[in-house]
Amino acid sequence: MDGHRTRLPAPGRAAPVGHGRVKALDTLDELDRKIIVALQHDGRASWTAIADMVGSSTATVARRGQQLVADGVVRIAIVPALGSSGQVDSFLVRLNCRPGTQLEVAAALVAHEDVRFLTLVTGQYDIMAEVVVTGGAAHYPKLIQSLQSIAGIKRWRSDIIMHVYKVRHDWSRQLYAETMKLPAESEKTSLIDPEYCEPAHFDDADRRILTELREDGRVTFQSIGDKTGMNESSVRRRFDRLRAKGCVDILTLVPAAALGMGAETLLLVRVAPARLEAVANALSEYPAVRYLAAILDDNSLFCELITPSVAELNDFISHTLSALEGVEGWTGAMELLYLKRGFVETPWWRTQVGVGALEG
Secondary structure: OOOOOOOOOOOOOOOOOOOOOOOOHHHOOHHHHHHHHHHHHOOOOOHHHHHHHHOOOHHHHHHHHHHHHHOOOOEEEEEEOOOOOOOEEEEEEEEEEOOOOHHHHHHHHHOOOOEEEEEEEOOOOOEEEEEEEEOOHHHHHHHHHHHOOOOOEEEEEEEEEEEEEEEOOOHHHHHOOOOOOOOOOOOEOOOOOOOOOOHHHOOHHHHHHHHHHHHOOOOOHHHHHHHHOOOHHHHHHHHHHHHHOOOEEEEEEOOHHHHOOOEEEEEEEEEOHHHHHHHHHHHHOOOOEEEEEEEOHHHEEEEEEEEOOHHHHHHHHHHHHOOOOOEEEEEEEEEEEEEEEOOEEOOOHHHHOOOOOOOO
16 A cells, blocks of 8 residues: 555445444453453353453453454354355455555455455455355356456456355454363354245344344344344344354454454465375364465465464464475465454554545
8 A cells, every 4th residue: 555545435334333443453452452362262251251251250351352343343243154144155365456545445345245355465466255145156257247356456356265164253262272161162164055044034133134244243132123123032042043143254353453453364385286185184273273274276275363473474384384295386475454344344444554534
């Protein structure tokens, strides 16, 4: 980015919580960070349960947790899992922009409902994103006609994501695994599993409930019932059923820097064809690996890695990645600012780039 103040288009739909000035991350203390880790484990957990995880009183944890959300440090959202709307295919997209247009392009992409993940990066590209195509890859050409027409895009490279080996929404648990009373790890290892969640698991009432939970993942079932005309027990029962079937993703979005994690990195790892599965399984075991998928191009694995610092990143690359049999090389990019994850816009990116009130 060229350093000048950029005027951005207004967002497609701003979140109602946390879009004011984000609290300075260096003011967070140990208890704040532990509360965030607990919320990443389960954004719907009661304040009493979180207090037990972090070793503090319920009143203190509730006050601190609510303030973290109000300040825009954290956003909790609940969204339908992939597959809930039918067949989908995901594409890794890498963009180059005309000089000085990166933020305008990113803001336009954020507003697009088919963009699931979006980040500004270093390296040979300016933006990396995941685009999800409802109906499958055959519908991709029609979708990219509208996306590629965004002013400022100079080059568009995309590749289909063939298989997801790992995706973690609670990557921060690596920080306090030894000192917090976190429940046993659970993770969804496949991003798209038609036997796990499908459209038949939803009806209109379920979708109305999830509309409310997308905007505020901790809203009470009673409040949802009041807005949707259902009773509290019916809302709770429906949500519990969807959650048990794996039909919802509970997202706790937080900048890694808030937890002292200074290096968010995207790696494209080239692997010998016969070793792809073995390398993927080995990388999946590392807590710092948040996301890992196979893409079609160049027999590669796409990996998102979150580490406390560049020194730890170097250690991982030098002593772990390079030591895996079958790894032939890699290219990488540092995430400068991620704007969207799990189809949800982060509440802090506009403030971080120095943009105040946005004009429509």
